[in-house]
Amino acid sequence: MNTLNIIIKELKQLVRDKKSNAIMILLPIVLIFILSKAFSGNFGQTLKLGDVSVLYTMNAEESLEQSFEMFMETINKELGIQFVEASKKKEGLKAVKDVKYACYIMIEENEIEIYKNERYNFSANLVESMVRSFAKRYDALNEIAKSNPQAIEAILSDETMNFTEIKSLDGKRSPSSLDYYAVTMLTLFLLYSSLTGYSSIKSEQYLRTQYRIFASPVKKHEYLTGKIIGDLSISLLQAMCVFIFGKYLLNANWGSDIPTVLLVVLAECIMTVSLGACTAVLFQKGETGIAVINIAIPVMAFLGGGYVPLSQTGDAINKLSVISPLKWTNEAIFKVIYNNDYSSVPIAIGISIGIAAIAIMLTAIKTGKEKSI
Amino acid sequence: MSIVRIENVTKKYGNIVAVNDLSLSIEEGEIFGLLGPNGAGKSTLINMITSLITIDEGNIYIKDANTKSNANLTKSFTGIVPQDIAIYEDLTCLENVKFFAGLYGLRGKELKSKAMEALEFTGLADKAKDFPKGFSGGMKRRLNIACAIAHNPEIIIMDEPTVGIDPQSRNHILQSVKELNRRGCTVIYTSHYMEEVEELCSRIAIIDYGKVIALGTKQELKSIVKHKNEVWVTVKNNIDKIVQEELKEIPGVTDVEIYENTVMVYSMHESENLESIIAYFTSKGLGILQIESKVPDLETVFLTLTGRKLRD
Ligand SMILES: Nc1ncnc2c1ncn2[C@@H]1O[C@H](COP(=O)(O)OP(=O)(O)O)[C@@H](O)[C@H]1O
Ligand SMILES: [Mg+2]
Numbered sequence: 001m002n003t004l005n006i007i008i009k010e011l012k013q014l015v016r017d018k019k020s021n022a023i024m025i026l027l028p029i030v031l032i033f034i035l036s037k038a039f040s041g042n043f044g045q046t047l048k049l050g051d052v053s054v055l056y057t058m059n060a061e062e063s064l065e066q067s068f069e070m071f072m073e074t075i076n077k078e079l080g081i082q083f084v085e086a087s088k089k090k091e092g093l094k095a096v097k098d099v100k101y102a103c104y105i106m107i108e109e110n111e112i113e114i115y116k117n118e119r120y121n122f123s124a125n126l127v128e129s130m131v132r133s134f135a136k137r138y139d140a141l142n143e144i145a146k147s148n149p150q151a152i153e154a155i156l157s158d159e160t161m162n163f164t165e166i167k168s169l170d171g172k173r174s175p176s177s178l179d180y181y182a183v184t185m186l187t188l189f190l191l192y193s194s195l196t197g198y199s200s201i202k203s204e205q206y207l208r209t210q211y212r213i214f215a216s217p218v219k220k221h222e223y224l225t226g227k228i229i230g231d232l233s234i235s236l237l238q239a240m241c242v243f244i245f246g247k248y249l250l251n252a253n254w255g256s257d258i259p260t261v262l263l264v265v266l267a268e269c270i271m272t273v274s275l276g277a278c279t280a281v282l283f284q285k286g287e288t289g290i291a292v293i294n295i296a297i298p299v300m301a302f303l304g305g306g307y308v309p310l311s312q313t314g315d316a317i318n319k320l321s322v323i324s325p326l327k328w329t330n331e332a333i334f335k336v337i338y339n340n341d342y343s344s345v346p347i348a349i350g351i352s353i354g355i356a357a358i359a360i361m362l363t364a365i366k367t368g369k370e371k372s373i
Numbered sequence: 374m375s376i377v378r379i380e381n382v383t384k385k386y387g388n389i390v391a392v393n394d395l396s397l398s399i400e401e402g403e404i405f406g407l408l409g410p411n412g413a414g415k416s417t418l419i420n421m422i423t424s425l426i427t428i429d430e431g432n433i434y435i436k437d438a439n440t441k442s443n444a445n446l447t448k449s450f451t452g453i454v455p456q457d458i459a460i461y462e463d464l465t466c467l468e469n470v471k472f473f474a475g476l477y478g479l480r481g482k483e484l485k486s487k488a489m490e491a492l493e494f495t496g497l498a499d500k501a502k503d504f505p506k507g508f509s510g511g512m513k514r515r516l517n518i519a520c521a522i523a524h525n526p527e528i529i530i531m532d533e534p535t536v537g538i539d540p541q542s543r544n545h546i547l548q549s550v551k552e553l554n555r556r557g558c559t560v561i562y563t564s565h566y567m568e569e570v571e572e573l574c575s576r577i578a579i580i581d582y583g584k585v586i587a588l589g590t591k592q593e594l595k596s597i598v599k600h601k602n603e604v605w606v607t608v609k610n611n612i613d614k615i616v617q618e619e620l621k622e623i624p625g626v627t628d629v630e631i632y633e634n635t636v637m638v639y640s641m642h643e644s645e646n647l648e649s650i651i652a653y654f655t656s657k658g659l660g661i662l663q664i665e666s667k668v669p670d671l672e673t674v675f676l677t678l679t680g681r682k683l684r685d
Contacts, residue, residue: 213476217445
């Protein structure tokens with residue numbers, strides 16, 4: 001009950017803070033607009049599929065080799081992707097490292113392995129997802145071949161259909177600058193929700209109202225839960241405004257699985273609000289806490305591809321980017337939208353929730369300590 | 374019956390002993406005053422009564438419940454008016470009071486009517502829907518009180534509730550403290566203004582360096598200095614011409630103290646030596662700015678006990 005009481009109070013205050021709401025809603029929208037116009041040349045064209053070429057080595061057993069040849073032919077015909085055979089694995093790996101090819105596919109006996117550069121390499125991801133669906137189909141064929149060899153003919157003739165399906169998704173396979181910034185500005189501004197968490201705790205200290213709250217029979221966990229849920233709600237509302245604007249007014253591509261994408265966004269928001277609250281209790285002096293947040297956000301945002309796609313930055317930054325939770329969030333969202341690839345979703349959510357849990361624990365330990373009263 | 378019992382309580386901050394082995398009993402239905410200069414340890418003591426800080430040594434009981442082991446219960450008996458104004462400027466007066474009263478379990482219609490009552494009581498009913506942003510210091514202080522009393526606590530603790538306000542608001546607050554007490558509230562009132570404590574409190578503890586240095590009704594406390602007559606002479610300049618020994622030779626004079634350009638001359642009761650004292654100052658050719666004959670008050674008590682003034 002006390003928690004609810006605190007949530008309601010928090011929401012009243014946050015909704016009334018018109019200035020913050022305006023900044024958190026309008027600024028990302030304006031930036032989506034400006035950045036997508038300014039950088040429209042850097043997106044789209046560079047990812048024309050006709051330019052994409054893939055390196056491979058073939059040492060497979062005969063049936064796989066035959067099927068894969070057929071697969072490559074189809075892809076080449078339908079999408080214009082070039083397949084180039086390399087002589088050795090070493091050569092393939094080096095080419096991928098030098099970003100000469102979108103990816104390198106190694107076909108050995110009855111296994112297929114794909115090597116790609118660790119970047120937002122949309123064309124590589126596209127090839128990967130097609131190879132995956134090929135492999136699935138091939139496995140199924142093998143099973144059937146064992147039990148009912150006659151059925152193979154029918155299914156093989158069906159095979160091309162499978163890849164044209166993928167092709168039909170292709171129109172949206174690489175993000176335009178609008179698609180890109182609609183996502184990254186939303187996730188970037190969610191980082192600023194840490195300021196909401198921060199000031200909601202700090203202001204209770206400054207106003208001395210925290211003194212009053214702790215003199216009443218409210219439990220610490222009720223207080224913190226109320227605060228965090230209140231801040232979370234308002235931050236999500238702000239993010240939803242940005243989302244709706246981008247998706248429905250600007251027609252940015254948010255993919256077909258909105259719930260999963262929003263789940264990743266929710267996890268990020270829980271993390272930033274908790275981190276903000278944690279910063280507030282860790283730094284007694286207000287200016288220090290604010291400075292920490294204001295330095296951390298741009299760094300994390302840059303490393304997370306918030307301003308410039310990571311595929312356009314150097315190798316060193318790409319290596320460093322793993323420390324930015326935003327990188328994982330953005331990567332997971334883009335993979336879901338453009339490749340139907342969910343592999344990064346649990347990583348992104350896990351990182352966000354893990355950091356949030358640590359932050360909340362620290363906040364709980366530090367809250368109500370005598371110095372803060 | 375003692376409603377609050379403080380037993381041998383000590384609180385240290387590093388080398389500072391903020392509260393030093395202090396014991397007190399506060400009786401149900403009284404207005405109990407904690408009088409002491411800034412830094413005496415009044416707020417520290419109150420923070421321990423309300424379980425806001427831990428007690429290093431000793432125990433505090435509210436209605437026989439230990440504040441250490443039963444904090445949520447003992448907190449529910451009290452309402453606190455903090456020394457610093459603690460209100461939200463972006464919530465209306467009514468929302469402020471409702472929020473804080475809600476933390477003590479009041480809900481719905483009852484919450485609203487109790488909150489309105491508290492606003493009426495503090496003279497802010499017509500401001501219920503206003504935001505306290507533009508309020509004067511006095512109005513904020515009154516709202517600060519309203520937020521502490523809406524849940525009808527049995528014990529109201531006020532930590533310097535009149536600091537920095539106009540005389541009219543101060544008077545309003547003093548009257549409301551009396552009224553709360555008439556309605557059955559036990560009040561613990563801290564201040565470094567001896568006039569307030571003298572006007573309000575049935576019993577007073579004078580606190581200095583974390584210790585109770587005197588305790589009793591105001592008559593009892595003043596009897597400590599009953600034998601004293603006190604004349605304060607303020608001079609224009611040349612205060613160094615005054616020789617304390619010479620003044621002490623005047624019949625009846627027991628003690629002389631000099632504080633800035635004021636000379637405080639203490640005499641036996643009914644000495645009738647005022648003329649001789651004035652004569653001394655004129656003989657030295659010192660320009661007298663002001664002469665005050667002091668009736669003994671709590672300030673005198675404090676001065677006598679500690680050799681210092683309550684307010685410096
Ligand atoms: N959180 C704290 N840390 C260090 N010293 C403190 C703290 N709180 C109070 N003190 C010290 O304890 C003493 C008593 O302070 P306080 O209880 O605020 O006095 P009062 O309320 O009577 O003015 C002072 O010397 C003050 O400096
Ligand atoms: Mg104090």
